[in-house]
Amino acid sequence: MGFCERCVKKSEALEVHHLTYERFGHELDSDLQALCHPCHKEADAERKKALEREAEACKTDVRFKRWLLRKYGKFGTPPANAEELFEDEDEDEDWEDSDDE
Numbered sequence: 001m002g003f004c005e006r007c008v009k010k011s012e013a014l015e016v017h018h019l020t021y022e023r024f025g026h027e028l029d030s031d032l033q034a035l036c037h038p039c040h041k042e043a044d045a046e047r048k049k050a051l052e053r054e055a056e057a058c059k060t061d062v063r064f065k066r067w068l069l070r071k072y073g074k075f076g077t078p079p080a081n082a083e084e085l086f087e088d089e090d091e092d093e094d095w096e097d098s099d100d101e
């Protein structure tokens, strides 16, 4: 018996939710939350969404670097506001391809 850390309701069966798996196996107290079942499901969905957002941001970053390279070349100096000029062309190319040398 305890209290859910999210909805603060009393629950018979609290479940351990990982806020992060970074220290899986030797978690800090702050990595874990005791949640009731409905909250645990919600929290897992939120963590998944956050990870997907992170992956998307990383993808954009790679696109930005490739675009810089294409536009200004390896030794060109991009303007300070390059990020504003950046057109995030939604190419269907595999962005994990190695850069052309």
Ligand SMILES: [Zn+2]
Binding pocket: 004, 005, 006, 007, 008, 009, 035, 036, 037, 038, 039, 040
């Ligand atoms: Zn709850």
